[in-house]
Amino acid sequence: MLAQVVGMIVDMDTTPDHDGRPRWSAATAAKHCGVSRTTIQRAIAAGRIPGAERGPDGWLLPLSGLIAAGFAVDRPSPPDGDRDHARVEVEQVRAADHLAARVRELEQQLAETRAEAERDRAARYAAEQIAAERDRIIEAQAQALRMLTAGTGTVAPGGTVAPQSPQPPQRSRGLLGRLVDAIGG
Known part of the structure; x- marks a missing residue:
């Protein structure tokens, strides 16, 4: 297949490499691959095109390097x-x-x-x-x-204390009165 592609390609910007295969400038390679020149430049910068060489007039890109980089050479758009x-x-x-x-x-x-x-x-x-x-x-x-209140009143049904009637207050007695009460008098 490579021989067929090489046989079909005749271009003024083609420079053969040491094996006799064509090498193109970035612009020519872009035209043959159906991509923009910027796409080719990005591939060169990323190092995806093996055998790419910088010459005095710009980049020289081998056909085999373009194919290895995944570009489709001379296919219709x-x-x-x-x-x-x-x-x-x-x-x-x-x-x-x-x-x-x-x-x-x-x-x-x-x-x-x-x-x-x-x-x-x-x-x-x-x-x-x-x-x-x-x-x-x-x-x-x-x-x-x-x-606390259970001792002072009666417990009403339901657990509550029934109210008591108030008791009359006791008179407070002094010391002498308490002694008399204690002795039994």
Whole structure:
């Protein structure tokens, strides 16, 4: 195949290399490969074209180096329909990139919403625990109050203390009166 390609190529800018194969300038290589000169320059800068040599008049690129770099030499350019297809592919890639960005944004919002829901659940659990502890304290205090007041009144049905009628206040007596009471007098 290489012999066929070499046989088909006759160009004024062709310089044979030491094997007799053609070498082209960057502009001529771009024309034969159906790409821009900039594309060829980028391939040279990246070192993808083996055997490329810088001469006094610019780069000399061997045909074998261009083929090794993946360029299609002297093939017809694709029809115009393929350019439209490429434009559609670019639009599809942009749309896919936009959708991927939207998915990432929605995943972030979902993670934030889940974290907020977890915080709310933890706060609700803590509030329930506090309310339960408060109920236990109220019940313990009510029981203690019932125990303290149980000796002074009668217990009404339902565990509450029945109210007592007020007793008349006792007269306070001095030291002498208490001694008399203690002796039995």
